[in-house]
Amino acid sequence: MVRAPCCEKMGLKKGPWTPEEDQILINYIRLYGHGNWRALPKQAGLLRCGKSCRLRWTNYLRPDIKRGNFSREEEETIINLHEILGNRWSAIAARLPGRTDNEIKNVWHTHLKKRLKQNQNQASAATTMSDVSKCNQDPKKEQEHVNISISSPQECSSEVSYVSNTCMKIESSSSDQSLLEIIDENFLSEVLSADSSVMESAGDNPELQISSTPVAGATMEPLNSSCYMYDNMDFWFNLFTRAGEIPELSENLSNDCRL
DNA sequence: AACATCCGCAACCGCGAGGTG
DNA sequence: TCACCTCGCGGTTGCGGATGT
Incomplete structure (x- = not known):
């Protein structure tokens, strides 16, 4: 595929935006929106490439952007x-x-x-991970169904069930389904796809394929028809512990589901 | 005061994904 | 199915102000 010539070769401007250019872009988007970024600069009368306009708008000019230091x-x-x-x-x-x-x-x-x-x-290793690491390393655990307790510094605990040392399901021992509900499709698919290196390393090994349905006995629908694999207990541990620390997830966590 | 170095941030670049004809 | 196009993402660069010597 032949790449489009860069801005300079097209006689377009690069570098910092002037207040005048900002105003032109703002005015144009207010009036007409930004359906086609590539066509926008020409229509708006800007000597910029569409990419530059999109970047300027999304990173700086958009009205809903919060400026200032991070809390x-x-x-x-x-x-x-x-x-x-x-x-x-x-x-x-x-x-x-x-x-x-x-x-x-x-x-x-x-x-x-x-x-x-x-x-x-x-930091010291405040979190108990001995059970997790032990099970991860022990090949005899394959195909066993074992409940492990994961403790965190918050003094609360919950249980994660898994079915082998390489294949896992998330299960909640609680009758409250809220924890399961908040680990929704988007969140799970994000965290699952986040570690593509693990998925790649798993290859086609069927032992490393697990259902993406994260719960047993819950009302939640399967995420999709495909399977995910994961061979790292630390991942699930992180998922459960971190869920309580993410504000939007935390809001929906009932007390007895908090880790 | 002058210069050197560091740091923060806006902007650019190249790539891949997804859509379309 | 393929080629092409656009968009969005993540990595990187380089300018300009702040700080140090």
Whole structure:
């Protein structure tokens, strides 16, 4: 495929936007919207490429953008979500109203990454993971159905059931279904697809295929007809522990489901 | 005061996904 | 099915202000 010539070759402007250009873009989008970014600059009378216009609008000019420093809560949310989703900035931004993926990415690289590194150096392993790691390493556990207790520093506990050392299901021992409901299709598919490296390494091994239906005995529908695989208990542990720390999920967690 | 270095952030680049004819 | 196009994403760059020497 032949790539379209870059802005400079087309005689288009690059670099910082002037207030005049901003105003032209704002006025045009207010009047006509932004159906076609590629056609927009020409129609609006801007000597910019569509890509540049889209970036300027989505990262800076959009009226719903929240300016200013990130709050402590927002930073914590980013750290937590990054642990689950990795560098999927747009997915993280979707959970932080008014913040853009670019902004979050910048904050991560300039502040949070450093802070996290410092914290990790200081932190001790407060969370009990012995059962998890033991089961992960023991091949005799294959095909057994074992209940393991996962403890967290919050003194609450819950149980996760799994069916082998490589194949897992999420089950709730609680009669309250809210935990299951909040781990909805979008959230699960995001976290599942977040670790594509694990999925790739699993390849076609049928032992590493697990149903994406995350619950047993719950009313929740299967996510879709395909199967996901995951061979890392830490992933599920993170999913359950972090669910309680993500505000929008936390709101819906009943007390007896909190980890 | 002058220069060097660091840091934050806006903007750019290249790629892949998805849509369309 | 394929080629082409547009859009959105994530990585990276480079400018300009802040800070240090």
